[in-house]
Amino acid sequence: MAITRLKTSKPETERAEDDARVRATVEATLADIEARGDAAVRDLSQKFDNYAPESFRLTGSEIEAAMQKVSTRDIEDIRFAQDQIRRFAGAQRASMTDIEVETLPGVILGHRNIPVQSVGCYVPGGKFPMVASAHMSVLTASVAGVPRIIASAPPVAGAPHPAIVAAMHLGGAHEIYVMGGIQAVGAMAIGTETIEPVHMLVGPGNAFVAEAKRQLFGRVGIDLFAGPTETMVIADDTVDAELCATDLLGQAEHGYNSPACLITNSRSLAEGTLAEIERLLAILPTAETARTSWQDYGDVILCDTHDEMLAVANDMAYEHVQVMTDRDNWYLEHMHSYGALFLGPRTNVANGDKVIGTNHTLPTRKAGRYTGGLWVGKFLKTHSYQKVTTDEAAAMVGEYGSRLCMLEGFVGHAEQCNIRVRRYGGRNVPYGAAAEPLDAAE
Ligand SMILES: NC(=O)c1ccc[n+]([C@@H]2O[C@H](COP(=O)([O-])OP(=O)(O)OC[C@H]3O[C@@H](n4cnc5c(N)ncnc54)[C@H](O)[C@@H]3O)[C@@H](O)[C@H]2O)c1
Numbered sequence: 001m002a003i004t005r006l007k008t009s010k011p012e013t014e015r016a017e018d019d020a021r022v023r024a025t026v027e028a029t030l031a032d033i034e035a036r037g038d039a040a041v042r043d044l045s046q047k048f049d050n051y052a053p054e055s056f057r058l059t060g061s062e063i064e065a066a067m068q069k070v071s072t073r074d075i076e077d078i079r080f081a082q083d084q085i086r087r088f089a090g091a092q093r094a095s096m097t098d099i100e101v102e103t104l105p106g107v108i109l110g111h112r113n114i115p116v117q118s119v120g121c122y123v124p125g126g127k128f129p130m131v132a133s134a135h136m137s138v139l140t141a142s143v144a145g146v147p148r149i150i151a152s153a154p155p156v157a158g159a160p161h162p163a164i165v166a167a168m169h170l171g172g173a174h175e176i177y178v179m180g181g182i183q184a185v186g187a188m189a190i191g192t193e194t195i196e197p198v199h200m201l202v203g204p205g206n207a208f209v210a211e212a213k214r215q216l217f218g219r220v221g222i223d224l225f226a227g228p229t230e231t232m233v234i235a236d237d238t239v240d241a242e243l244c245a246t247d248l249l250g251q252a253e254h255g256y257n258s259p260a261c262l263i264t265n266s267r268s269l270a271e272g273t274l275a276e277i278e279r280l281l282a283i284l285p286t287a288e289t290a291r292t293s294w295q296d297y298g299d300v301i302l303c304d305t306h307d308e309m310l311a312v313a314n315d316m317a318y319e320h321v322q323v324m325t326d327r328d329n330w331y332l333e334h335m336h337s338y339g340a341l342f343l344g345p346r347t348n349v350a351n352g353d354k355v356i357g358t359n360h361t362l363p364t365r366k367a368g369r370y371t372g373g374l375w376v377g378k379f380l381k382t383h384s385y386q387k388v389t390t391d392e393a394a395a396m397v398g399e400y401g402s403r404l405c406m407l408e409g410f411v412g413h414a415e416q417c418n419i420r421v422r423r424y425g426g427r428n429v430p431y432g433a434a435a436e437p438l439d440a441a442e
Pocket residue numbers: 025048049123124125126127128130133154155179180181182183204205206207208209225226227228229254255258319360361362363364
């Protein structure tokens with residue numbers, strides 16, 4: 001392999017120290033919420049968001065008032081985005097069918113997809129009011145048929161953000177709260193005097209939110225580990241440096257810790273992109289964060305071949321992977337670890353984030369090795385069932401069951417089978433023994 005690093009991000013050891021700090025803060029904060037409920041939420045909200053209202057839940061008239069503050073154009077745009085997301089989520093829902101099959105004569109096995117009964121959707125809003133995250137979680141839960149959907153976003157400048165509230169409301173949220181960070185996910189999962197706890201937490205957020213969800217997992221379900229945004233551009237000479245630099249910085253602006261990586265087989269594109277990034281950082285209004293992210297978490301990796309580029313990309317398993325090469329479909333076929341793919345120069349991550357219809361809540365920190373992003377299927381639990389409909393089947397399967405239980409020493413288990421072999425098969429199986437094979441017994 002000939003892989004050259006023209007720019008590297010900060011070492012893993014430094015990231016581990018950041019992680020440890022976040023872990024400790026989250027642990028202490030969740031314990032506080034557990035112990036003091038609403039009072040803890042109020043103190044934390046005051047401390048981090050300078051916001052301590054009478055109630056964190058918006059009333060119907062407060063929701064109405066927020067909706068009134070959003071312009072008709074913005075409401076139309078939100079509706080357009082939600083239509084696209086509903087359309088794709090609906091098609092995905094339709095791909096998940098309940099099944100029932102007869103695997104042996106008289107043996108019926110099936111599964112049913114049942115919605116999680118209550119979910120808490122976190123909508124980030126610390127740095128930017130992420131209106132689109134409301135569509136991704138709340139609306140998708142609605143398409144899945146979740147009967148209780150609660151949603152929470154931090155206050156923006158000391159008040160609920162009207163467009164976020166509108167998106168939550170139009171997406172089908174049943175309860176809307178104005179809480180941010182650890183206190184939001186903690187309160188929704190643990191419950192307080194005023195908030196009924198949910199069964200599952202979903203939605204992206206900063207490192208504190210992602211870590212809080214991770215620590216709450218087990219007590220509640222979570223969708224996936226969706227932390228600070230990562231973006232990767234895989235490009236060759238078919239595209240120019242301006243496009244690559246725009247796509248890298250477009251996502252590096254999310255926060256101070258948003259990794260961005262270029263993988264290419266073209267030295268001139270690699271060098272050109274480095275120069276373009278400097279040029280754009282001088283004019284990008286959000287350059288302050290983007291520059292820090294690029295300095296600390298930016299990589300430019302030059303490879304000889306597409307096979308090498310593919311191997312590096314699969315290993316890094318980044319959240320967003322934008323592919324702009326002479327063989328985009330080859331990458332589609334061979335990439336196995338990533339959050340979502342954006343194929344060709346006409347598409348881009350921002351469309352995916354805001355409007356095109358796929359879900360933008362995606363795995364970060366290599367979670368793409370074991371899961372895809374949030375989608376309607378994450379809100380559905382697949383539960384199996386079985387029926388035995390004939391005496392013959394009860395006796396036949398029971399005979400095997402009897403012996404396989406006794407193989408493990410489970411006498412009580414074996415009797416569950418034996419009693420059926422006796423009743424439905426009319427056979428004499430001694431209590432606490434394994435059933436003889438039918439052909440040997442006769
Ligand atoms: N992976 C994905 O799918 C995806 C999608 C969209 C956004 N994101 C990420 O979501 C993140 C949004 O982050 P954000 O910070 O803007 O908003 P956020 O809503 O996630 O977090 C804001 C909250 O963090 C809490 N907080 C801030 N500083 C704290 C501290 N020192 N200790 C404890 N709590 C603290 C505050 O309570 C505040 O309300 C970004 O990193 C973005 O990249 C990820």
